Amino acid sequence: MRYFIELSYNGKAYHGWQNQPNAISVQEVIEKALSTLLQQKTDIVGAGRTDAGVHASQMFAHFDSEIELNTQDLTYKLNSFLPKDVAIHNMFLVTNNAHARFDATERTYHYKVSNRKNVFTFDYAYLLQLPLDVEKMNAACDVLLQYKDFQCFSKTNTDVKTYNCIIKHARWINDSGELTFVITADRFLRNMVRAIVGTMVNIGLGKTTVEELHDIIKSKNRSEAGFSVPAHGLYLTEVKYPDTIKK
Numbered sequence: 001m002r003y004f005i006e007l008s009y010n011g012k013a014y015h016g017w018q019n020q021p022n023a024i025s026v027q028e029v030i031e032k033a034l035s036t037l038l039q040q041k042t043d044i045v046g047a048g049r050t051d052a053g054v055h056a057s058q059m060f061a062h063f064d065s066e067i068e069l070n071t072q073d074l075t076y077k078l079n080s081f082l083p084k085d086v087a088i089h090n091m092f093l094v095t096n097n098a099h100a101r102f103d104a105t106e107r108t109y110h111y112k113v114s115n116r117k118n119v120f121t122f123d124y125a126y127l128l129q130l131p132l133d134v135e136k137m138n139a140a141c142d143v144l145l146q147y148k149d150f151q152c153f154s155k156t157n158t159d160v161k162t163y164n165c166i167i168k169h170a171r172w173i174n175d176s177g178e179l180t181f182v183i184t185a186d187r188f189l190r191n192m193v194r195a196i197v198g199t200m201v202n203i204g205l206g207k208t209t210v211e212e213l214h215d216i217i218k219s220k221n222r223s224e225a226g227f228s229v230p231a232h233g234l235y236l237t238e239v240k241y242p243d244t245i246k247k
Helices: 026-038 071-081 134-144 192-204 210-219
Strands: 002-009 055-064 086-094 106-114 167-175 178-185 234-240
Touching: 002 026, 026 055, 026 071, 026 086, 071 086, 106 192, 134 167, 134 192, 134 210, 178 192, 192 210
Parallel strands: 055 234
Antiparallel strands: 002 055, 002 086, 106 178, 106 234, 167 178
16 A cells, blocks of 8 residues: 655655665665654655755655555654654555655745844855845746746756656745745756746846846856855655545
C-alpha cells in the first residue's frame, strides 16, 4: 500500500531535501524516523528536491507499506521522533501507482525580500535595503507568462530532457516593508526561482530593463540572467495533485 505524507520543514539546518553522502537532509531524518517506527527500512520519495537552506510550508512525499497503517497514530509518533524543525501534518492512503513528484500538477514558491533590517527575519528573508521599483518587477512578471523555455534560469549541469515550464502565476506583493515574490508553475528547473528573483531584483534596481528580459529568456544562456539570490528566503508553499490519486 502507498501512503502520502504532507509535511513542512525549516531548511536552515539541512543540506536540502534529498539524501546526501556527507550531509544531513530532510529526507534522511524522515526515513530514519519512519524506519524506526515501522521496524523496517522505509524509503520516501519527495515532491521536489529543494536546495540547501530552502524551506517548505507544504511538501509531500510517498512511501510504501506491506500492512495497513493507522495514519493518525503514525503521524503523532513521527512528530514525537522528528526534530522540532520538521513537522508532519497529514498522512493518507493513495493508489498504488501515485507518485509524489510526477503526479504533482503545480507547485507554488514564495521568495521573501526584506527592505529593512529585522532582527527576527534575517534567517528567513533576503535583506536588500536599496529601493526597488516593484511596478517594473511586476511588469517583468507579465513577460514571464509569455514564454515556456526557461533554460536561462536553470543550473547548467542538469540532466533534464526539457527546459519548458508553464508558469501560471507570477507577482510581487508588498507587505509592510517585506516583498514576497509568488510564482506558480507545473514544474521548476534547478535554481530557477532564485535566478528569476535575482534577475527581477536587477530590474527593480534599474540595472536591467523589462524589455531586456525578453532577450535574456530567448538567449537560453544562464550567464545572461541575473544572480541567484540566497536560499534562505525561498519557500515551497503549495503542491497540488489530482483527486484521483486518493483511495
